Amino acid sequence: MRRRLQGASMTEAEWAAATEPGVMLAFLRDRTTYRKLRMFAVASYYLDPNLLDEANRYRVEVAARYADGLATESELQANWSFGSRGRWTLPELPFHWALMVSGCFVGNEESCDRVEDAALSHILRDIIGNPFRSVVFDPSWHTDTARSLAEAAYEDRAWDRLPILADALEDAGCEDEAVLNHLRGPGPHCRGCWVVDLVLGKS
Known part of the structure; x- marks a missing residue:
């Protein structure tokens, strides 16, 4: 059974071995940037090539450019639906978007299988690194x-x-x-x- 997302805490060893991206995201909520969360959400879509036909790939690329400050909010909103009108929705808060695309909302926990969870967890570690140790880049x-x-x-x-x-x-x-x-x-x-x-x- 999945752990609840609210109030998540982790040790360094737990972070390194974690396979529940929802718990990892909850731990990161106040420890990372909006861009990092958006990049995780974008990378999540690339796990399933079936999601990325030409039109949807363009939408994801717009989201990636927006995360890097290369697309405007108007461009983002023109390509994504804010609300419940379709499959492609983009909550305004990057944290909730990251949770949504990982399929790990508390109310939707059963939608993630273990293989996908592990892949998402590896992606999150690639983006965040080790949140317990900072690297001083000379x-x-x-x-x-x-x-x-x-x-x-x-x-x-x-x-x-x-x-x-x-x-x-x-x-x-x-x-x-x-x-x-x-x-x-x-x-x-x-x-x-x-x-x-x-x-x-x-x-």
């Missing part, structure tokens, strides 16, 4: 090479290039194991990846 690591690699991976969703980004950061003096291991690890990765965001100055 300005000297922000080389032109590192930034160009991060920008290309972000724009093209070319996550196979992240080990090359790790090499560039290491060449610039980065010895942080959390950063390097994340980039060289198996993923999954998505837009909003906590290390790529650090390189690009996003939050």
Whole structure:
């Protein structure tokens, strides 16, 4: 049975092993940014290719651009329905949107199967990192090479290039194991990846 979402608390070990994205989101509610929540919601849609026909892919891309400040609120509202008129709805609060797309509202708990929950949990960890440990990103690591690699991976969703980004950061003096291991690890990765965001100055 799923744990209730309200008042969620977690330890570092529980976060690392968690497979219930709703509980993780409840824990993060006051610990992350609206952009991060929106990026999680966008990444969630990419788990199911059946959701992303040409029209729906465009809607998701508008939401991603809005999260990065590249689309206006009018564009967002023109492509998403605010309310209950259809399947594609976008609650105004990013926290509730993130919960909605993960299928983990308390009243809709049975709609998520365990495999999907685990995938969503991995995505959330890719976006947030370890909320119990902050990484101090040395300005000297922000080389032109590192930034160009991060920008290309972000724009093209070319996550196979992240080990090359790790090499560039290491060449610039980065010895942080959390950063390097994340980039060289198996993923999954998505837009909003906590290390790529650090390189690009996003939050």
